[in-house]
Amino acid sequence: MNQIYLPPGNITSLKSHLINLENDKTVKSILFFMADAHQYNEKDLTPILKNTIKPIIGGVFPELIFNGKRKKTGILLIPLQFELNTQIIKLSDSSETVFEQLETIQKNSINPLSSLFVFYDALSKNKTVLTETLFNFFGVNLIYIGGGAGSLNFNSFPCILNNDGLYENAAVIGWANEKIAIGAAHGWESISSPLKVTKTIKNKIVSINWKPAFEAYKEVVEPHSKKTFNEDNFFEIAKSYPLGISKIDAEKVVRDPFKTINDSIHLIDKIHEGEYIEILNGNKESLIESAKTATEQAFSNSKKTEIKTTFCLDCISRALYMDDNFDMELAAVEQKSATIGILSIGEIANSGESVLEIFNKTIVIGIW
Amino acid sequence: MVKYNLQTEMLLELVFSSYNDSNELTILKKSIPLYLRKLNCFSAGVLKYNNLLYEETLLIPYVYKKSKDWEQVKAYFISIPQSAHEPCSEFKLENTIYYAYNLTNYGILILGRKKPFNINLANELKPIINHLGIKLSQAHEKKQREIAEKSLIENEKCLRTLLNTTAASILIYHNNSIIYANNSAEQFTGYNFRELVDLKIYKLIHPDFKTFCNKLNTSYLKENKTLNSELKILKKDKTESWINVNIDLINWKGLDAIIISAFDITQLKLTEQNLINAKEEAEKSERLKTAFLANISHEIRTPMSGILGFTELLKTPHLTSEKREKYIEIIEKSGDRMLNLINNIIDISKIEASLMLTSYSDFNINEQINNLFNFFTVEAENKNLKLIIYKPLPNNLAVVNTDYEKFYAIFTNLIKNSIKYTEEGLIEFGYDVKDDNSSIVFYVKDSGMGIASNRQDAIFERFIQADIEDTNTTQGAGLGLSISKAFVEMLGGEIWVKSVQNVGSTFFFSLPYNNKFIQ
Numbered sequence: 058m059n060q061i062y063l064p065p066g067n068i069t070s071l072k073s074h075l076i077n078l079e080n081d082k083t084v085k086s087i088l089f090f091m092a093d094a095h096q097y098n099e100k101d102l103t104p105i106l107k108n109t110i111k112p113i114i115g116g117v118f119p120e121l122i123f124n125g126k127r128k129k130t131g132i133l134l135i136p137l138q139f140e141l142n143t144q145i146i147k148l149s150d151s152s153e154t155v156f157e158q159l160e161t162i163q164k165n166s167i168n169p170l171s172s173l174f175v176f177y178d179a180l181s182k183n184k185t186v187l188t189e190t191l192f193n194f195f196g197v198n199l200i201y202i203g204g205g206a207g208s209l210n211f212n213s214f215p216c217i218l219n220n221d222g223l224y225e226n227a228a229v230i231g232w233a234n235e236k237i238a239i240g241a242a243h244g245w246e247s248i249s250s251p252l253k254v255t256k257t258i259k260n261k262i263v264s265i266n267w268k269p270a271f272e273a274y275k276e277v278v279e280p281h282s283k284k285t286f287n288e289d290n291f292f293e294i295a296k297s298y299p300l301g302i303s304k305i306d307a308e309k310v311v312r313d314p315f316k317t318i319n320d321s322i323h324l325i326d327k328i329h330e331g332e333y334i335e336i337l338n339g340n341k342e343s344l345i346e347s348a349k350t351a352t353e354q355a356f357s358n359s360k361k362t363e364i365k366t367t368f369c370l371d372c373i374s375r376a377l378y379m380d381d382n383f384d385m386e387l388a389a390v391e392q393k394s395a396t397i398g399i400l401s402i403g404e405i406a407n408s409g410e411s412v413l414e415i416f417n418k419t420i421v422i423g424i425w
Numbered sequence: 426m427v428k429y430n431l432q433t434e435m436l437l438e439l440v441f442s443s444y445n446d447s448n449e450l451t452i453l454k455k456s457i458p459l460y461l462r463k464l465n466c467f468s469a470g471v472l473k474y475n476n477l478l479y480e481e482t483l484l485i486p487y488v489y490k491k492s493k494d495w496e497q498v499k500a501y502f503i504s505i506p507q508s509a510h511e512p513c514s515e516f517k518l519e520n521t522i523y524y525a526y527n528l529t530n531y532g533i534l535i536l537g538r539k540k541p542f543n544i545n546l547a548n549e550l551k552p553i554i555n556h557l558g559i560k561l562s563q564a565h566e567k568k569q570r571e572i573a574e575k576s577l578i579e580n581e582k583c584l585r586t587l588l589n590t591t592a593a594s595i596l597i598y599h600n601n602s603i604i605y606a607n608n609s610a611e612q613f614t615g616y617n618f619r620e621l622v623d624l625k626i627y628k629l630i631h632p633d634f635k636t637f638c639n640k641l642n643t644s645y646l647k648e649n650k651t652l653n654s655e656l657k658i659l660k661k662d663k664t665e666s667w668i669n670v671n672i673d674l675i676n677w678k679g680l681d682a683i684i685i686s687a688f689d690i691t692q693l694k695l696t697e698q699n700l701i702n703a704k705e706e707a708e709k710s711e712r713l714k715t716a717f718l719a720n721i722s723h724e725i726r727t728p729m730s731g732i733l734g735f736t737e738l739l740k741t742p743h744l745t746s747e748k749r750e751k752y753i754e755i756i757e758k759s760g761d762r763m764l765n766l767i768n769n770i771i772d773i774s775k776i777e778a779s780l781m782l783t784s785y786s787d788f789n790i791n792e793q794i795n796n797l798f799n800f801f802t803v804e805a806e807n808k809n810l811k812l813i814i815y816k817p818l819p820n821n822l823a824v825v826n827t828d829y830e831k832f833y834a835i836f837t838n839l840i841k842n843s844i845k846y847t848e849e850g851l852i853e854f855g856y857d858v859k860d861d862n863s864s865i866v867f868y869v870k871d872s873g874m875g876i877a878s879n880r881q882d883a884i885f886e887r888f889i890q891a892d893i894e895d896t897n898t899t900q901g902a903g904l905g906l907s908i909s910k911a912f913v914e915m916l917g918g919e920i921w922v923k924s925v926q927n928v929g930s931t932f933f934f935s936l937p938y939n940n941k942f943i944q
Contacts, residue, residue, distance in 0.1 A: 160487070167488045189458065196486030197467040251431055303431050306540050307465050331438055333431050411465045 060366060060397045061134040062123040065095035068105070071132060075109050078136050086143075086231065088135035088174070089115035089218060090399050093208040095130040099215055103222040110220075112141045114231045116176045116206030117216040117223075119373040120400040125391040127376065127383065133397060135368070137425070141174065141231030142166055143219055146190075148183040148226050155190045166232040169198035172425075177228035179205025179402035180213045182259060184415060185327055187228050188405070192413040200237045201413060202423045203230075204370050204401025205325075235425065238361075240354025241406040243311045243419040244347025245337035249277045251303055257330045262322045265334070269320035274298075277336045291317050296378045297340075299418050300324070303333040304411065311337065313374050313417035325374075326403050326415045341382050344375060348389040348420050355422035356393065367391065368423040369398035375418050376400050390422060432546060435463050439553050449564040453483050456557060460536065461485060464550075467521070468537035471528065472499065479503050479532060498523045502535055512551035515541075526551060528558025531565065592688070594668075597675065598626065598641055599682040613689060615661030631657035631665060643681050646674050655690065667694040713887065724766055728759035735759075769904040773887065776911045783828040783915055790865070791816045791823040793833065794855060801840050801852075810847055815855025825865065827936050831912040835920075838905045839869040839932045847873030850929070858938060864918065865938045868931055875926035885910040885920065909934070 061074050078084045087109070091097070096117055106113060121128040144162045146155055166173075173195060177187055184205075191201070206216040215223035252273060256263040265273035275286055278298045286294060292315055301309030312334070313325040328334060339347075352367065369390050376383045390396045406421040407413055442459045443452040457469050468489050472479040481499070489495045501516045502525040510533055516523040524536045524547065534554050542550070588595055588607040594614070597605035606621040616624060627638045634656040639645070646652065652672040657665050668687040675684040735752040738744075744752075775781040798814050805812045816823065825832075836854070843852045850872030856865050876884060887907040913920040913934045924930035 156487070167491050169488075169492070192461075193458065193485050194487040196489055253434070305432065305435065305463070305465050305546070306538075333434060411467070412462050 059136055060123070061136075062121070062128065062397075063132045063134070065092075065097075065130045065132075068097055068101055071097075072105050072108075074134060075105060078134065079109055079111055081136070083138055084111065084136040085139050086112040086114075086137045086141040086233075088133075088137065089113050090121055090133040090135070091115070091117045091218075092121050092128060092130045092132070093117055093119050097132075099223045102218075106218060106220050106222055112143045112231065113218070113220050114141060114143050114174060114176065114229045115218055116178075116229070117208070117214075117218075118204070118206050118399040118401055119209045120376065122369055122371070122387065122396055122398040122400065125387050125396045127387070127400070133399070135397065137233070139233045139235040139425075141233055143229060143231045145217070145219055145221075145224055146187060146228045146230065147224075148178065148181040148187060148228060150186075152186045152190045152193075155186060156194060159190065159194045163194065163232055166195070166234075168234055169196075170236045172200040172202065172233045172235060172237040174231040174233070175201055175203030175228060175405050176206055176217060176230075177203070177403075177405075178213070178216055178224075178226050179207040179325065180211060181226045181228075183226075184403075188413045188415055191230070197407055197411065197413070199232075200239055201405050201407045202237060202239055202368075202370065202421060203405040204372075204399060204421070205403035205415070207402050209373060209402070238355050238359030238424045239406055240351035240356075240358065240422045241404070241416070241419055242347035242351040242354070243308075243339075243416065244343040244345075244350075245299055245301060245309075245311055245339040245418060246343065247301060247309070247335040248281050248298075248338045249336040251333040251335055254328050254330055254332045254334055257328060258321075260324045260327050262324065262328060270322045271317045271320040274314070274322055274336065281336075281338060286317075296374060297338060299337050300328065300334045301337045302328060303335060307411040309335065309337070310414045311416055311418045313372075315374075325417050339378075341379060341385070344379060345382075345386050345389050348386045349392075351420050351422045352390050352392060355424050359424040361424065364394045364424055367394050367396045367398075368425070369396045370404055370406075370421040370423065371398065371400050372404055372416075372418045372420065373400040373402055375420065378418075386420070390420075432549070436549055436553055439463060439550075440556065443557065443560055447564050447567060449561055449568055452557075452561055452564055457483055457485060457534075460534070464536060464538070464542075464546075465540075466536045466538050468495070468535075470495070470499070470535045471532060472503065472535065473532040482532075494518055494521075498535060498537070502533060507533075512548050526554035528561055529555040530562035531558040534558075594687045594689075596621070596626075596685040596687075597677050597682050598685055599677065599680050601626070604680075604682065605677065610687075613660075613666075613687075614658070620661070629658050631659055633657060641672070641683060641685075643674060643683065646672065646683060655694075658687075665691075667691045717887075721766070721770075725763065728762045731759035732756050732763075769908060772908050773904050773911075776908065781911070781915065783831065785826055786829055787824050787826050788829050788832075789820060789823050790825055790832075790856060790867075791818065791820050793829075793836070797833075797836055797840060797854065800837075801844065804844055805852060808844060808847070809849065810844060811851040813851055813853040815853060815857075817855075817857060825936060826939055827916050828912075831916060832936070835909045835912050835934060836867065836869070838909050839934075842905065842932075843869050843871035843873060843930070846930075847871040859935075862938055864935045866933055866935045868933045870929065870931040872929040875928050875930050876922065876924040877926055878924075881922050881924060884922070 063071055063074065078087055121131060121133045123133055142163060144158065146158065173191070175191065177184060208214065208216070213225060215225040217224045217227045217229050219229050252265045254262055254265055255267045262270040264270055278294060279285055282294055282297065284294050295314045300312045300314060302312060303309060312328055314322045315325060316323045355367070356364070367390060369387070371386070375386065379386055387396055404416045404419045404421050405413070406416065406419070439460060442456045446452045446455060453471060457471060460466065461469050468485060470484040471482045473482045484490055484495070498516055498518065502514065505514060507527060510525045510527040512526070514525045516525070520539065522538050522541050524538070524542065526534045526536070528534050534557070591607065592609055594610035595607040596603050596610055603621050603624060603626060606618055610621065611617055614621065614629065626641065627635060630637055637654065637656055640652055653670070655667060655669050657667055659665060667690045669690045670685060670687040672683060672685050675682050735756045739749060739752050772781070794814050794816050798812060802812055840852065840854055852869070852871045854869040856867040858865050885906050887904065910920050913936070917937050918935040920932070920934040922930055922932050
């Protein structure tokens with residue numbers, strides 16, 4: 058991979074690099090990631106994207122990773138030596154409509170030894186439709202890798218892109234007839250017994266064990282953290298105490314609480330009413346250990362003899378939690394090759410053993 | 426904090442996943458993805474048992490439909506008996522394991538996993554999936570019932586529309602009563618629905634067809650299956666109509682009833698009768714013409730032979746003047762006879778071609794009767810017949826406006842016939858004015874052989890004389906009376922005869938009397 062990082066403020070340079078990639082016969086398609094800060098506006102960017110014939114997919118993410126370092130601005134172009142069958146999915150559509158569109162465009166994408174890149178608007182309210190429909194169509198045998206785009210300020214804007222421009226409340230997928238090696242881990246451990254989610258409204262948990270959600274959460278977290286919640290410090294404490302959805306015979310799916318209003322807990326991604334959850338906790342070491350585990354998994358799954366670059370899709374909330382120590386997590390990834398990637402709001406990866414889910418606070422490593 | 430048993434809770438959630446749904450597709454679409462998520466399966470397929478075959482009603486994921494693995498898995502589970510799926514059957518394929526559970530009364534659910542279920546879970550799933558099958562089969566049956574009911578309602582509506590729009594009159598008959606009548610039946614019979622329902626069916630049937638009512642019973646129809654016949658009915662206004670009726674058994678709202686379907690064929694019957702008449706007429710006409718031709722040949726040949734024969738005799742040398750006179754007379758009479766025949770043929774041709782014209786003028790009938798008397802006196806005396814005339818009107822009132830030529834031809838023909846058919850006695854002719862002065866009735870009365878009553882109408886028909894076996898007939902082609910009849914009708918009158926065999930005949934003809942002096 059001859060990935061290119063372009064600092065902001067030079068759209069001519071972006072244009073010329075895309076022309077070069079267009080002319081490079083070894084390049085079949087392009088991943089295009091742009092950092093939220095100092096991003097180019099839609100008006101300037103759309104003509105450049107439209108000018109490129111080779112399939113482009115990607116989006117605007119809170120941060121980028123280039124050569125093992127966090128990049129809060131700029132653009133990362135990752136040329137791929139395999140072709141992507143790309144498709145924009147409008148998340149305002151019903152699951153039936155999305156399914157019909159998949160039937161039309163991806164009808165030949167049936168090889169189980171294949172991969173699917175999935176980037177979606179993290180603020181969309183309809184992400185469950187996306188994951189369920191993708192799973193109902195493609196199943197689990199192929200490799201999924203992707204994450205949620207958007208900004209940490211949680212304002213909605215067109216953050217998904219392809220050759221035709223930028224889209225809001227949408228997802229972009231790219232099917233490759235190539236098996237990518239992936240590894241995923243989160244490093245969070247349970248500190249509670251299972252709790253039943255007794256009432257939810259969209260991405261908000263209203264009650265746990267028939268008690269106000271925040272009250273039930275607080276009962277576990279405060280004694281463990283030896284800290285007391287007040288009006289201002291919810292995220293400060295909660296970023297160390299995510300929720301894990303219990304699964305039979307599978308890893309817990311992590312969910313990230315980020316605020317509380319009227320004793321409800323607001324999450325980045327949804328938990329279905331009736332699910333069992335456990336409150337999780339981790340520390341610097343366990344998270345770094347999970348980064349190592351994910352990397353090792355990916356390397357062990359890969360059949361490549363020489364790996365020059367590792368693609369890392371890490372949760373922005375892990376970076377926020379690790380703060381200055383996040384470099385150590387990236388260093389743990391960069392054991393054998395240079396690391397490039399994105400810091401996302403929610404991650405998609407699959408172990409091939411269970412249904413497709415959006416993860417939070419998880420690190421995903423991909424090698425191709 | 427609730428007592429933790431994730432597996433139990435999860436199973437409970439599966440049990441209640443379709444608790445409130447009663448639509449087969451909704452249950453499938455809601456339950457199966459939930460089974461996938463909760464049981465951590467990578468695929469799920471439902472095979473529905475339908476007419477001894479399994480049909481794939483749902484498969485997740487979509488791309489799996491085209492995979493060889495799925496074909497293999499499906500083929501395996503279909504090949505083994507249903508009893509093998511108790512509690513569940515297993516099929517291992519590479520690194521995966523597939524489970525098939527009975528969806529009771531519905532089919533089987535196949536779940537694909539990367540890891541095997543623990544034995545407890547595998548067993549505990551059995552009643553839950555069995556129950557899902559019951560739920561699905563109930564939903565399926567409900568749907569089928571709804572379809573059947575809807576279809577029934579639509580059929581009922583369809584039948585009602587059909588009954589109310591068909592031109593056929595339809596009655597439903599049960600237990601000797603009419604229980605339903607359609608619009609056409611009401612319109613055709615003149616009875617409204619209520620009246621028909623109260624009506625005994627024999628009142629509708631014409632007395633000539635009463636036996637038909639006996640056939641209106643279910644036992645008769647069961648033996649004879651259906652019945653089709655033509656009969657007459659009596660409508661409410663007592664008018665009669667012909668109908669073609671079809672009768673069959675029908676299950677009408679659960680009753681063993683009879684359906685009577687009828688079409689009005691009165692017009693058809695009339696047309697049919699007209700056609701029969703026309704056919705008979707044509708046959709008769711054909712017969713008469715054939716006979717006429719045969720007769721006419723005779724009528725021409727006889728005088729012609731006379732003319733030629735006696736002309737030849739005239740050539741005999743030293744012929745006496747007496748004989749010559751006699752021969753010439755015979756030749757003359759034969760010529761007259763032929764001329765008369767030719768004139769008649771020309772007249773009848775003109776009449777048939779509507780080329781015969783009339784020319785009206787005033788003339789005195791007393792005068793004409795006198796002329797006729799003078800004309801026929803010699804002929805009558807030659808046969809020793811007495812001629813009598815009757816002229817009741819004074820000369821000033823005996824003027825009529827009509828076609829003189831035709832009047833004269835009619836009268837001449839009638840008198841000639843009378844002389845021809847009368848061997849002794851008298852011949853009287855004249856006229857009488859009707860009481861209302863509207864017409865004058867002329868007559869010719871003789872004491873001749875008379876005409877048989879069954880022939881009195883026929884004699885005015887064309888060529889009839891040739892057709893009848895009349896040994897008394899002497900001469901003639903049978904055209905005279907038909908020409909006279911045609912002339913009388915052209916002049917606005919009528920012709921008829923009164924006759925008694927061996928007593929005599931009187932021929933009458935009327936003409937309008939429009940004498941201006943009468944007023």
